[in-house]
Amino acid sequence: MSQPVSNEFTDFVAGKLDLVEEELARQAGADTPFVTEAANHIISAGGKRFRPLLVVICSQLGGRVSDEDLVRAAVVMELTHVASLYHDDVMDEATLRRGAESANQRWGNSVAIMVGDFLFARASETVSRLGTEYVRLQAQTFARLVQGQIAETRGPLAGEDPLQHYLDVVADKTGSLIAAAAVFGGMVSGQSPETLAVLRRFGEEIGIVFQLADDLLDITSTRTGKTPGIDLREGVATLPVLLLRASTDPADQPVKDLLDADLSSDEVLAQALSALRSSHVMDEARADIRARADRARAELAALPEGQARLALAELCDEVVGRSS
Numbered sequence: 001m002s003q004p005v006s007n008e009f010t011d012f013v014a015g016k017l018d019l020v021e022e023e024l025a026r027q028a029g030a031d032t033p034f035v036t037e038a039a040n041h042i043i044s045a046g047g048k049r050f051r052p053l054l055v056v057i058c059s060q061l062g063g064r065v066s067d068e069d070l071v072r073a074a075v076v077m078e079l080t081h082v083a084s085l086y087h088d089d090v091m092d093e094a095t096l097r098r099g100a101e102s103a104n105q106r107w108g109n110s111v112a113i114m115v116g117d118f119l120f121a122r123a124s125e126t127v128s129r130l131g132t133e134y135v136r137l138q139a140q141t142f143a144r145l146v147q148g149q150i151a152e153t154r155g156p157l158a159g160e161d162p163l164q165h166y167l168d169v170v171a172d173k174t175g176s177l178i179a180a181a182a183v184f185g186g187m188v189s190g191q192s193p194e195t196l197a198v199l200r201r202f203g204e205e206i207g208i209v210f211q212l213a214d215d216l217l218d219i220t221s222t223r224t225g226k227t228p229g230i231d232l233r234e235g236v237a238t239l240p241v242l243l244l245r246a247s248t249d250p251a252d253q254p255v256k257d258l259l260d261a262d263l264s265s266d267e268v269l270a271q272a273l274s275a276l277r278s279s280h281v282m283d284e285a286r287a288d289i290r291a292r293a294d295r296a297r298a299e300l301a302a303l304p305e306g307q308a309r310l311a312l313a314e315l316c317d318e319v320v321g322r323s324s
Contacts, residue, residue, distance in 0.1 A: 004314075005307055005310045009308075009310075009311065010311075012060075013056050013057060016067070017049060019067060020052045023071050025044075027075060027122045028040045030118065035115070038103060038107060038112075038115045039118055041103050041106070041115075042082050042103065050178065051081055051178060052075070052078050054077075054182050054185060055070070055074040055184050055188075056070065057308050057315070058312070060308040060311075061186060061191060061303055061306070061308045061309070062189030062191045062195075062304075063190050064189075065188050065189045069130060069188045072126050072127075072130055073130060073134070073187070074181075076127045076134070077177065077180065079119050079126070080123045080138065080141070083117070083119035083120045084116070084145055084149075085116075087112075087149070089104050089112060090113055091153060120142075123138070124138075130187075130188075134184065141177055141179075144176040145173060147172055148170075148171070148173035151169050152169045162242055162246075166237065166238070166239070167208070171207075174208065175203070175208045176207070177207070178210060179199075179200050179202075179207055183199050185199070195303065198300075199303075201299050202296050202299040202300065205292055205293075205295050205299070206316060206319060209289055210319050212239055212285070213319055213320065213322040216238070216240065216282075216285060216286070217322065218231040218232065219232070219240060219276055219282070228273055229263070229269045232263055232276075233269055239288065240276060240279070240281045240282055240284075240285045241281075243285060244281045247281070252281075255272075255275045258271060289320060293316045293320045297313055
């Protein structure tokens with residue numbers, strides 16, 4: 001069993017995240033009360049703040065870091081993430097976001113898109129204060145986010161493996177930004193190119209784990225407050241469903257038939273969820289998530305020993321725990 005992270009380090013990280021939260025609220029401020037309200041809509045709803053957390057932890061692997069640069073780096077990552085959520089909700093025709101009415105549902109698609117653009121602009125202004133290398137990485141990451149969203153919207157092409165397509169989308173839409181968050185943390189603390197490469201690989205892998213575990217909650221959630229079966233009802237194929245689709249075992253056909261049924265009825269949806277939860281693909285999906293988390297954890301061996309490395313290892317366990 002690995003050594004636990006100290007309370008002092010946990011409190012230190014929490015203190016830095018409080019500074020990030022204050023700056024996020026300030027960055028969402030606009031010239032009019034309406035834009036300020038709309039820009040704060042998702043930010044004030046909370047969220048896991050996983051990306052700022054990674055920035056803060058990874059910044060503690062090296063030398064001294066100014067609070068100003070650390071907060072800027074964390075805010076850029078979260079603003080980029082939140083801005084993309086406004087756009088995602090429009091494309092997905094979502095009605096809820098983080099338990100509240102989505103911006104597109106409340107104010108319409110045009111406003112939601114422009115608020116997302118406003119927050120991207122805020123992120124761009126902030127990242128410019130950090131330097132051109134930060135600007136370059138954020139731009140490259142944004143390009144991957146957009147390409148991942150387009151690929152998800154189009155779906156797999158003829159002859160393309162649906163499972164690999166899904167994993168590529170997850171890597172582009174989620175893994176890329178979480179990888180950038182880890183690298184930003186390393187950059188503000190003056191880490192070597194070799195260490196930054198480790199953080200990039202770690203971040204991408206743990207980012208994929210993060211999303212796969214989150215997708216699994218659509219099937220398994222009973223105590224997280226997340227309504228199960230939304231992805232199933234909307235025909236969004238996640239890891240367990242894709243594993244099931246790829247199965248040639250005739251015994252899996254009844255479950256496939258349930259998933260192909262009209263799931264608009266709560267009763268039929270409950271039957272499909274029950275059948276999927278009992279299927280062997282759930283254990284296979286969890287095993288895949290654990291294996292990916294182990295690969296991410298293995299990258300940590302190349303990082304300096306200390307509280308930050310312990311915290312990253314603990315993060316691997318916490319992310320995997322979400323899929324249990």
